[in-house]
Amino acid sequence: MKNEKQVKQKGFAASLARFLTHERFSGFTVSLFCIVLMLIVSSVFLLVLGKNPLTAFMSFLAGNGMAMKTSYGAGAGMLSDFFQFLNVMAPMLLASLAFIFAYRCGLFNIGIAGQMLLSGFVATITVGYMKELSPWIARPAVILIGLIVGGLLGAFVGFLKYQFNIHEVVSTIMINYIISYLTGFFINSKFVDPISRASKTVSAASRLTLTKVLIGGFYCNIPLGIIVAVVVAFIVHFIFEKTVFGFELRAVGSNRNAARYAGINVGKQIVFSMMISGMLAGLAGVTYYLGYTNQILPKTLAGMGYDAIATALLGNSSPIGAIFASMLITIFQNGSNYMSSTLGVAKEIASVITGILLLFSACGGFFRFVAKSYLDRMSDTIDVRFAAQKDGKPIGSVSDAPADDAAKKKGGAGK
Amino acid sequence: MNYINNMIIDGLAFGIPLFIMAVGAIYSEKSGITNLAVEGFQGFGAFCGAVLATLLSLNTSLGDQTILYLAMITAFIGGAVYAILHALLCIKFRADQVISGVVINILAVALTTFLTSQISGVLYGNASNKFTLGVSSRFTVPGISSIPVIGAVFTNVYPFEVIILVLAVFMWYLMYKSKFGMRLRACGENPQAVDAAGGDVAKTRFISVMISGGLSGFGGMCFAYSILSMFSPSIYLGYGYLAIAAMIFGNWNIIPTFFVCLFFGLAKAGGNQLCIRMGLASIYTDLFMMIPYILTLILLVFFSKRNHPPKAAGEAYDKGKR
Numbered sequence: 001m002k003n004e005k006q007v008k009q010k011g012f013a014a015s016l017a018r019f020l021t022h023e024r025f026s027g028f029t030v031s032l033f034c035i036v037l038m039l040i041v042s043s044v045f046l047l048v049l050g051k052n053p054l055t056a057f058m059s060f061l062a063g064n065g066m067a068m069k070t071s072y073g074a075g076a077g078m079l080s081d082f083f084q085f086l087n088v089m090a091p092m093l094l095a096s097l098a099f100i101f102a103y104r105c106g107l108f109n110i111g112i113a114g115q116m117l118l119s120g121f122v123a124t125i126t127v128g129y130m131k132e133l134s135p136w137i138a139r140p141a142v143i144l145i146g147l148i149v150g151g152l153l154g155a156f157v158g159f160l161k162y163q164f165n166i167h168e169v170v171s172t173i174m175i176n177y178i179i180s181y182l183t184g185f186f187i188n189s190k191f192v193d194p195i196s197r198a199s200k201t202v203s204a205a206s207r208l209t210l211t212k213v214l215i216g217g218f219y220c221n222i223p224l225g226i227i228v229a230v231v232v233a234f235i236v237h238f239i240f241e242k243t244v245f246g247f248e249l250r251a252v253g254s255n256r257n258a259a260r261y262a263g264i265n266v267g268k269q270i271v272f273s274m275m276i277s278g279m280l281a282g283l284a285g286v287t288y289y290l291g292y293t294n295q296i297l298p299k300t301l302a303g304m305g306y307d308a309i310a311t312a313l314l315g316n317s318s319p320i321g322a323i324f325a326s327m328l329i330t331i332f333q334n335g336s337n338y339m340s341s342t343l344g345v346a347k348e349i350a351s352v353i354t355g356i357l358l359l360f361s362a363c364g365g366f367f368r369f370v371a372k373s374y375l376d377r378m379s380d381t382i383d384v385r386f387a388a389q390k391d392g393k394p395i396g397s398v399s400d401a402p403a404d405d406a407a408k409k410k411g412g413a414g415k
Numbered sequence: 416m417n418y419i420n421n422m423i424i425d426g427l428a429f430g431i432p433l434f435i436m437a438v439g440a441i442y443s444e445k446s447g448i449t450n451l452a453v454e455g456f457q458g459f460g461a462f463c464g465a466v467l468a469t470l471l472s473l474n475t476s477l478g479d480q481t482i483l484y485l486a487m488i489t490a491f492i493g494g495a496v497y498a499i500l501h502a503l504l505c506i507k508f509r510a511d512q513v514i515s516g517v518v519i520n521i522l523a524v525a526l527t528t529f530l531t532s533q534i535s536g537v538l539y540g541n542a543s544n545k546f547t548l549g550v551s552s553r554f555t556v557p558g559i560s561s562i563p564v565i566g567a568v569f570t571n572v573y574p575f576e577v578i579i580l581v582l583a584v585f586m587w588y589l590m591y592k593s594k595f596g597m598r599l600r601a602c603g604e605n606p607q608a609v610d611a612a613g614g615d616v617a618k619t620r621f622i623s624v625m626i627s628g629g630l631s632g633f634g635g636m637c638f639a640y641s642i643l644s645m646f647s648p649s650i651y652l653g654y655g656y657l658a659i660a661a662m663i664f665g666n667w668n669i670i671p672t673f674f675v676c677l678f679f680g681l682a683k684a685g686g687n688q689l690c691i692r693m694g695l696a697s698i699y700t701d702l703f704m705m706i707p708y709i710l711t712l713i714l715l716v717f718f719s720k721r722n723h724p725p726k727a728a729g730e731a732y733d734k735g736k737r
Contacts, residue, residue, distance in 0.1 A: 185701040351525030
């Protein structure tokens with residue numbers, strides 16, 4: 001492939017393939033491609049239901065304070081909606097970081113929902129229900145409890161994996177249900193609010209969201225968690241890219257045996273990465289239950305624990321990518337209520353759209369693979385032609401024909 | 416005595432549908448496709464069955480029991496069709512199989528919840544999140560059922576329990592005694608060898624995943640009829656995951672898995688009966704609901720080292736791999 005640098009095939013298929021296999025931004029472009037596919041498919045879906053997709057997507061944005069709604073309640077405005085969006089995004093980002101941390105080490109933390117629930121529950125019944133505590137003590141205490149409880153739970157899963165060879169997917173699922181029933185029992189028997197049927201709300205001092213702050217004439221709920229979440233995203237990025245620990249984690253994730261031969265203590269890495277993953281999930285839990293919802297519904301695992309996997313996938317399991325991915329997923333999840341009220345479609349369509357997006361992002365590797373093999377084949381064809389024409393005509397004139405040929409063959413590219 | 420009888424009756428009614436879902440999971444994993452999507456398959460299958468049952472009961476004069484059987488067949492087909500998605504993702508698009516399973520589950524919950532409200536809106540005029548189903552009849556074998564303890568096995572039996580057992584025997588035969596089954600198991604251990612022997616790895620795996628979806632859908636419909644007597648998002652109670660746990664305990668073999676499922680069923684029903692017997696308030700059932708999961712975790716500690724999962728499960732088939 002000596003002419004790879006000079007040869008630029010023309011045509012839509014070729015430029016799309018180059019776009020998807022871009023050396024530096026491949027992760028970003030593939031995700032973008034998935035989003036475009038998702039928009040197309042969900043538009044078709046909405047059209048089948050007889051709704052205007054453009055209105056739907058606009059109302060998703062409006063529900064998150066990124067576009068104007070037609071009317072607002074008293075004291076509410078775009079800004080309040082936007083802060084509400086951040087309120088949901090903070091735990092979502094943290095939860096997806098939790099998944100990423102384990103995933104980079106080759107582990108699937110399916111138990112994020114359970115880790116969130118338990119840490120949220122423990123923080124609620126300890127600090128959350130404690131009266132007369134200064135916010136300066138209560139809030140750090142809540143975060144600390146989240147970190148400790150989540151970390152212990154994660155480390156336990158890692159220990160089971162390392163010591164007893166129990167697959168983390170199975171053990172986390174079992175632990176999810178145990179936690180769900182256990183906390184459900186305690187909430188129902190001790191901490192239930194008779195009206196809402198959920199746990200009693202936590203004290204304002206311990207809540208990680210400042211409620212009803214007046215900004216520009218609008219009442220906003222300001223989440224402190226979003227700052228934590230973004231900072232954590234950059235810390236995780238730093239750990240992966242710049243530290244020995246992060247390098248070893250990634251080494252274990254890419255090839256466990258090679259890592260072992262290289263002298264890395266695989267068991268230790270497994271336990272540590274699960275522990276940190278659990279800590280991040282614990283943070284997500286306290287920002288979710290003591291920030292966003294302010295109470296816990298008994299026997300309900302947050303769907304966010306699973307949506308976080310989608311977010312991580314979409315962000316190409318990079319911490320910085322997760323920031324953008326969690327924004328997108330949150331727009332759909334949080335905007336669903338407003339979309340449902342303007343369009344008259346059940347709000348579950350937001351989950352369907354997320355599901356479709358997930359489906360495509362799961363195929364991300366395949367898209368990249370197809371694009372790459374397509375480009376390889378193209379440049380092979382050109383090499384052959386180039387070799388045939390020994391006198392070396394300008395390459396541009398040669399390359400038109402194979403590009404068109406291959407564009408016709410594109411349907412067969414997957415085989 | 417009555418408590419023990421009730422425990423056996425309820426335990427079987429719970430354990431046997433769980434068993435057929437676990438058999439579905441075994442079919443997929445033995446062929447080399449990790450299957451976390453059982454939960455989604457069973458829900459989607461039950462959804463298809465429930466839609467048909469609702470349509471039939473509104474528009475025809477068929478009896479409840481005829482509808483039940485038709486609904487179960489539809490659930491089987493629906494689960495199998497939905498499983499195509501998992502098969503496509505794992506086999507054709509080479510997606511990570513664990514992630515694909517999670518995606519399939521999320522999509523199943525979203526799709527069925529959404530479609531339930533849409534369809535019920537069309538059928539009844541106002542959208543609700545459930546389809547109410549009829550009640551399955553139960554039968555008691557006269558004579559044998561009066562034997563103490565053992566008789567409980569033949570008391571108040573759901574007809575689908577018998578169907579499942581027959582189906583399971585057939586599935587066992589298919590997997591261990593037929594050519595297809597041998598290929599299937601080989602695909603999970605050494606797909607390259609199957610390819611070299613002239614078998615079609617992709618096709619075998621595709622069929623296995625579809626069978627897996629069908630069986631799971633059937634199991635889901637049984638739960639919809641027996642435990643809930645309706646279809647609603649509450650069908651996603653985590654029994655699909657429990658079936659996966661049963662499969663792992665049963666070391667990916669059908670017969671041990673059967674006993675594990677029975678054990679799960681009896682543990683669950685026993686917990687409920689114990690709760691009633693001790694005169695505890697209904698919130699305490701939550702504590703007893705944890706029993707199967709805790710037992711699973713503890714037993715896994717002892718059995719995981721000796722487990723032999725299919726070697727090639729979890730990887731997309733790569734022809735060129737040595």
